[in-house]
Amino acid sequence: MLDSALRTAHTVRDPQLEAFALSLLGRHHLLLDELDEAEGVLNTALQVVGAVDWTTFRAFPEALLADVVRRRGDLGRARALSEHAFVLAEQVGDPCWESAALRSLGLTTVDAGDIGHGVTMLRDAPEQCRRLPDTYRWIELWGYDALVDVARRHGLPQAHAWAAHLESEASALGMRPFAERVRRQPTV
Numbered sequence: 001m002l003d004s005a006l007r008t009a010h011t012v013r014d015p016q017l018e019a020f021a022l023s024l025l026g027r028h029h030l031l032l033d034e035l036d037e038a039e040g041v042l043n044t045a046l047q048v049v050g051a052v053d054w055t056t057f058r059a060f061p062e063a064l065l066a067d068v069v070r071r072r073g074d075l076g077r078a079r080a081l082s083e084h085a086f087v088l089a090e091q092v093g094d095p096c097w098e099s100a101a102l103r104s105l106g107l108t109t110v111d112a113g114d115i116g117h118g119v120t121m122l123r124d125a126p127e128q129c130r131r132l133p134d135t136y137r138w139i140e141l142w143g144y145d146a147l148v149d150v151a152r153r154h155g156l157p158q159a160h161a162w163a164a165h166l167e168s169e170a171s172a173l174g175m176r177p178f179a180e181r182v183r184r185q186p187t188v
Contacts, residue, residue: 002024006025019048025041026068045061055088066101070108070111081104082105082108085100086098086101099139102121102122103143107150125143126147139177140169143163148163151180152185
């Protein structure tokens with residue numbers, strides 16, 4: 001479907017549709033841990049966003065790219081991308097993009113060794129997303145997923161409660177991959 005959206009974007013010359021489809025395709029590769037593909041597609045999305053000066057959207061592919069860069073171990077660049085995405089999302093007032101950026105920043109902070117501060121950001125990321133009633137629930141649950149993963153890996157006492165919340169919300173919203181993942185994740 002994303003390939004079809006990209007073809008349509010090219011046919012009708014709609015760069016915003018192209019940037020959105022590229023961002024979701026990058027997300028798809030990121031979720032499959034296909035980091036080379038994700039990085040290439042997200043860089044292209046950011047080029048398209050820059051070419052049309054679509055400032056209100058830029059934070060989303062930038063936050064996704066930050067996660068790719070973090071997974072590759074470049075914490076400095078991941079932090080810079082995450083911080084820029086967060087500030088930009090705040091400036092345009094988009095709680096969903098703020099949440100995605102805060103998630104990436106929290107994970108980068110945990111990876112850098114500051115677990116307490118990173119967990120605080122990860123705990124705040126889903127809340128950030130819920131400031132408005134019509135937010136992107138997938139990003140909210142993606143934030144909880146990261147929080148649960150970090151809490152379980154580091155033996156935090158809240159891990160069980162956060163996992164139960166994620167499983168409940170994911171099941172209620174029909175987001176089976178999150179519900180299945182939280183059931184499969186080992187508890188430390």
